[in-house]
Amino acid sequence: MSFRAGGDQLGKCARKGSGQLLGYLEAELSDRGMSDFQVSSVGCLKLCDHGPIMIIYPEGLWYGAVESEEAIDEILDACEKNQPCEKYLLT
Numbered sequence: 001m002s003f004r005a006g007g008d009q010l011g012k013c014a015r016k017g018s019g020q021l022l023g024y025l026e027a028e029l030s031d032r033g034m035s036d037f038q039v040s041s042v043g044c045l046k047l048c049d050h051g052p053i054m055i056i057y058p059e060g061l062w063y064g065a066v067e068s069e070e071a072i073d074e075i076l077d078a079c080e081k082n083q084p085c086e087k088y089l090l091t
């Protein structure tokens with residue numbers, strides 16, 4: 001999930017609730033026992049029209065329109081299967 005540098009909440013991703021979703025993502029990873037995943041936030045990725053953005057490393061999978069808890073669930077479901085989640089894939 002990305003935010004404007006300096007904590008500015010005016011970015012498009014923040015307006016789409018990326019801050020709240022970050023908390024959900026962390027809780028969901030914990031609930032699923034996915035302890036090998038770490039969450040970090042970044043500044044604006046200049047893909048604002050496609051945000052919120054979620055990137056999975058080391059696979060290098062970029063997901064866009066991660067605007068809901070359901071989207072996060074679908075992406076984490078795919079991660080657990082070691083597969084990309086085609087529905088939200090940007091690359």
Ligand code: FES
Binds near residue numbers: 012014044
């Ligand atoms: S504010 Fe999210 S990509 Fe620009």
